[in-house]
Amino acid sequence: MKTKSIPLPVEIELPDRTLLEHGSFFVRLRTLDELDEFWCGHRQKFAFACEGKSSIKPTFLNEYEWVFGSTKAAVIRTVLRWGQSGIDCEFYDWAKHSSQMHESFFLDRDAERHSMIEKGVWSDKDETDFGTDCVIRSVNTYRGWWRYCNLPDGGNTEWLNDDLDQEELFDPRMPSQEVVTTLHEQTFDSWRQSDFWELESHDAESIDELIRYRKKEREQGESF
Numbered sequence: 001m002k003t004k005s006i007p008l009p010v011e012i013e014l015p016d017r018t019l020l021e022h023g024s025f026f027v028r029l030r031t032l033d034e035l036d037e038f039w040c041g042h043r044q045k046f047a048f049a050c051e052g053k054s055s056i057k058p059t060f061l062n063e064y065e066w067v068f069g070s071t072k073a074a075v076i077r078t079v080l081r082w083g084q085s086g087i088d089c090e091f092y093d094w095a096k097h098s099s100q101m102h103e104s105f106f107l108d109r110d111a112e113r114h115s116m117i118e119k120g121v122w123s124d125k126d127e128t129d130f131g132t133d134c135v136i137r138s139v140n141t142y143r144g145w146w147r148y149c150n151l152p153d154g155g156n157t158e159w160l161n162d163d164l165d166q167e168e169l170f171d172p173r174m175p176s177q178e179v180v181t182t183l184h185e186q187t188f189d190s191w192r193q194s195d196f197w198e199l200e201s202h203d204a205e206s207i208d209e210l211i212r213y214r215k216k217e218r219e220q221g222e223s224f
Helices: 032-042 072-079 099-118 124-136 176-193 204-219
Strands: 024-028 048-052 065-069 088-093 144-149 199-203
Touching (some): 048 176, 065 072, 072 176, 144 176, 176 199, 199 204
Antiparallel strands (some): 048 199, 088 144
16 A cells, blocks of 8 residues: 655645744735735734745745744744644764764864864863863763754755754753754754755845845846
8 A cells, every 4th residue: 555645845735814823924925016015014023934935846835935923933833834744853863873973073072182282272262162062062961963854855954054053952851842943943044044945034134125125126127
């Protein structure tokens, strides 16, 4: 018997212009005038948003689709269709599944310190930071991290910005709701900094700037 595949988030319909759970709001805004009118009427209600930018096989939002929300987490929860799309989070036990890499991390950390000391470029601050990190991330405490699982495209995370310096969630006892909220907030921030082709996340100021930019484009003869 063939197993029914889980739909992509974009294939799960969202009710249009309806305040959703957690304070998010889905709407299609196909023109600059529609975006401008909507934002003028709702700027005081919503602080964050995600904008769909592509019509070519999107995973999360189609072009001209927007999700607004009062919090970053509320926006991402809706974009991911959390609780419906199968996307979830799990604690990846690095020490168990990749024990050699886990051990190498601590050996490399010590080796880097010794190398810098020998070169005479290891400062008192470096030593203090190193000591703090050793307490926080020891062999026993730094065994893995929380991450998304059951992702679309077979687990592809190209939509996350790995270069962004974000807090690692490596406490396996961290409450699940706190994990989910933090991962969602980090996803929003990642999309703000990345060049992900499908989506762009906004705060209120960047929406204002987007509208000003598109108005300027229209004045120069380009349309939206």
